Amino acid sequence: xxxxxxxxxxxxxxxxxxxxxxxxxxxxxxxxxxxxxxxxxxxxxxxxxxxxxxxxxxxxxxxxxxxxxxxxxxxxxxxxxxxxxxxxxxxxxxxxxxxxxxxxxxxxxxxxxxxxxxxxxxxxxxxxxxxxxxxxxxxxxxxxxxxxxxxxxxxxxxxxxxxxxxxxxxxxxxxxxxxxxxxxxxxxxxxxxxxxxxxxxxxxxxxxxxxxxxxxxxxxxxxxxxxxxxxxxxxxxxxxxxxxxxxxxxxxxxxxxxxxxxxxxxxxxxxxxxxxxxxxxxxxxxxxxxxxxxxxxxxxxxxxxxxxxxxxxxxxxxxxxxxxxxxxxxxxxxxxxxxxxxxxxxxxxxxxxxxxxxxxxxxxxxxxxxxxxxxxxxxxxxxxxxxxxxxxxxxxxxxxx
Numbered sequence: 001x002x003x004x005x006x007x008x009x010x011x012x013x014x015x016x017x018x019x020x021x022x023x024x025x026x027x028x029x030x031x032x033x034x035x036x037x038x039x040x041x042x043x044x045x046x047x048x049x050x051x052x053x054x055x056x057x058x059x060x061x062x063x064x065x066x067x068x069x070x071x072x073x074x075x076x077x078x079x080x081x082x083x084x085x086x087x088x089x090x091x092x093x094x095x096x097x098x099x100x101x102x103x104x105x106x107x108x109x110x111x112x113x114x115x116x117x118x119x120x121x122x123x124x125x126x127x128x129x130x131x132x133x134x135x136x137x138x139x140x141x142x143x144x145x146x147x148x149x150x151x152x153x154x155x156x157x158x159x160x161x162x163x164x165x166x167x168x169x170x171x172x173x174x175x176x177x178x179x180x181x182x183x184x185x186x187x188x189x190x191x192x193x194x195x196x197x198x199x200x201x202x203x204x205x206x207x208x209x210x211x212x213x214x215x216x217x218x219x220x221x222x223x224x225x226x227x228x229x230x231x232x233x234x235x236x237x238x239x240x241x242x243x244x245x246x247x248x249x250x251x252x253x254x255x256x257x258x259x260x261x262x263x264x265x266x267x268x269x270x271x272x273x274x275x276x277x278x279x280x281x282x283x284x285x286x287x288x289x290x291x292x293x294x295x296x297x298x299x300x301x302x303x304x305x306x307x308x309x310x311x312x313x314x315x316x317x318x319x320x321x322x323x324x325x326x327x328x329x330x331x332x333x334x335x336x337x338x339x340x341x342x343x344x345x346x347x348x349x350x351x352x353x354x355x356x357x358x359x360x361x362x363x364x365x366x367x368x369x370x371x372x373x374x375x376x377x378x379x380x381x382x383x384x385x386x387x388x389x390x391x392x393x394x395x396x397x398x399x400x401x
């Protein structure tokens with residue numbers, strides 16, 4: 001382990017980011033957190049749609065945009081203008097990664113085909129994020145997180161047992177797609193160290209939405225039994241849900257029979273551990289309503305705080321049911337650096353989520369605030385592309401940048 005973490009794991013990696021909204025920007029933010037240089041290409045005058053997705057706003061920037069666009073440089077280019085497209089192509093030849101989430105075929109229409117990349121930028125890893133890919137009855141169609149939560153079955157397993165379909169409180173399909181994209185990009189960069197060549201990485205919202213079903217999908221594929229909703233419960237583990245207490249709520253995640261025996265003893269019902277209905281997890285799953293009801297009655301005797309103090313000492317997995325405010329302002333969040341502060345050029349001091357991973361020998365850091373629209377256009381065009389002051393001024397006058 002080194003004390004001098006001066007460079008990130010991806011330092012020296014240049015990423016041209018053509019994405020907008022959430023999945024792509026979330027991916028590139030993570031690459032930037034690990035040291036990559038992210039050059040975000042945006043429309044002149046308006047930029048990424050999420051700049052206006054508020055309130056809330058910090059200054060003129062929407063919190064949504066600020067949440068997924070740190071550690072990036074903003075360059076404005078009108079890609080409908082041939083001059084803007086020529087600049088993009090020059091940028092690609094100098095890059096390591098190109099990531100986009102346009103409709104399928106957009107890059108081809110711009111002349112950035114597989115053949116063009118082979119001839120002009122063979123080192124580039126191209127990551128394409130689409131709704132459904134280019135195969136099947138929906139190949140080429142756009143995708144949206146809410147619709148994919150509905151289509152994938154996620155909404156059918158989320159919510160109260162007797163309630164209607166419910167989406168998750170965050171755009172989980174977009175977020176996980178961004179994670180897959182970042183993972184695959186780093187894998188492709190690693191492969192390039194052996195082959196010397198980039199490759200195309202394809203990630204779809206549809207495939208991601210199915211993949212995050214994980215054990216629920218496996219349950220169906222093995223049993224052919226259609227999964228239903230369990231509220232906050234778990235399809236394979238009991239007790240594993242929230243319970244009201246004498247005051248407040250507690251979440252229990254009792255994952256094995258030993259922990260259940262400890263729980264039974266802690267709530268003054270050690271006989272549960274010897275009851276054939278509850279002795280092993282498989283039987284507790286079969287008798288879910290009965291044991292959940294008994295636990296709920298027992299927990300009414302004390303407050304959630306009191307139970308947590310007792311359970312933690314016995315190694316019983318449990319937690320308070322917090323609000324977002326309580327979670328972000330908690331001592332654990334502070335200890336882990338999960339709320340960070342940084343100066344923004346127009347919004348002043350802003351707070352944002354920290355980086356959820358650390359490296360022993362390389363640096364992860366929030367080095368720059370989310371950029372003001374076009375903040376780096378002049379510098380990138382002059383110092384990376386080699387345009388003159390006159391050329392940049394002409395492009396600006398014509399609305400190309």
